[in-house]
Amino acid sequence: MKILVVGAGGVGGYFGARLAESGEDVTFLVREKRAKRLREDGLVVKSIHGDIHIQPSLVTKETPEIFDVVLLSTKAYHLQEVMEDLTGFVGEETVIVPLLNGFAHVEQLEMKFGAERVSGGLCFIETTLNEHGHIIQTSGVHKITFGERTGVGSERMDKLEQAFAKTKAMYKNSDRVLRDMWNKYLFITTLSSVTTLTRAPIGAVLESKDGEQFVEALMIEIKMVMDAIEAPLSENIVQRHMETMHKQDYGMKSSMQRDMEKELPVEGDHLQGYLLQKAKEQGMRCPYLEAVYQNLKVYEVQKNKRSL
Template sequence: MKMLMVGAGAIGGYFGARLLEKGEDVTFLVREGRKEKIERQGLSVNSRHGDLHLQPALLTKTMHAEPFEVIILTTKAYQLEQAIEDIRPFVGEETMILPLLNGIAHIDQLVAAFGEEAVIGGLCFIESTVDEDGEIVQTSPIHQLVYGERSGEQTKRIEKLKSHFDGTIADFVLSGNINQDMWHKYMFITAMSGITSLMESPLGPIRELPSGQTAIKTLLEELEAAMTAMEAPIKKGIASIQLDKMNSMDASMKSSMQRDMEKGQGIEADHLQGYLIEKAHEANVSVPVLETVYTKLKLYEANRNVAK
């Protein structure tokens, strides 16, 4: 099965490398600068699950290639419009597009661009980053990619994809309810990124304070209320379940959004928090903690733009 991994960064580089390690046919779609660097020094992964050093097949948007059977999107939300245009030449009638973006709004964008049938569901749980040398550093015990048909069906194409994902030294999980999985991940990452970025702190010190614990709980409850009003496919009481999860995580955990802010990089405020605020307002659901988070993030973006 010919796979195209869009991006060779912290997410795409890691899961793509694990698939290559197994022997799968994976090509990376990268920018010219990243292509030159990987050609020069290889694709390196430093991981608690085993290190890798590979010389993968590389492609840029100006190069020609036949359509791929599956295209895995690992870009940030603010890169999605460009990514859609970049992959168009490599999408055929039978291509499956598997997005691993946080949030949910990207699904509509991809369906509008490529059709309902082409887009399957996906998400991932992993803590990884690209260091100053361009190497992927993966530190979490969890390195999970979840995927499935958005209809919930066990189709022939998804079973074929499963046969190529199985046996990889990473946790590839076929879900029968990927829509709910994506919404639950959306709630979790919106809360986790929001609270750590707002407080400029790892999770542990926040939740140790009674006021911090209240802030996390209230934010999750606001998210559940907004999603319920949208008739999203979430479990009743999911806010309480996710609060327990956040209280059980390592105290040193930071969100990727927080790390991006520390580096002065772009963030997904509109795609994550902003989208839910818009939907909450449409449904007359009050979300004051979420709005406070969003205000912090938009001020960061404004200051970042001024500094450029």
């Protein structure tokens, strides 16, 4: 398979590097600035599962070619721009595997490339880039999940599974990938909400007075919105997610919180905002989620003023 990884950041760079390490035909679509650094230093991953240092195959939007699979893990606020960049790389048989959090991006990708070219996908991994552009991965979980959104297996997903089977990464070819995506959406929205609202890691939030009750109440409110739009969720998902919250490292921060600390854009519209719009369409009020979203909007105002 010819695999195109969009970007070489913490998520795409990690899984792409694992595939390249195992001998798969992997190319990274990057901007010229990132391409320059990668040509000079290579793609470097520092991981508890084994370090990687490769000289990656690179393309930019000016040199398009058709690929079998596109692994897409861009931030949501870059999606429109990235979709335009991808136009020359997506052919009739190409499948796009999106690894973004949330669900709004699926609708956008369908409109741009057609539903038949968009599979389901998600991942669980905690990574960051250091000052040298190296990918730092320190958590035990480094899992990617993909599958057809119809729930019916396919040759293209089987081939992707075979590719990941050679790697050190954890993987799953799921026949319930939509449920998996919504389950993660519930978890990641709750986690990013409470950590950005309190500016604290999840351990401190849960340890605080009534912190656990607050986290659970917010998760229940988010689930009510998802139930109202008939999103597929696993049974007892709130209880299971709360148990998972308690298993996180005390200092675990959401990626959105880390972005705020770096004064970067955040995905509030894509995650919390999308759900609030769905709630509005259902005539629902979500006071917890509304407070979280307002906090993110205030952050954006302050960030924009500081950048002037």
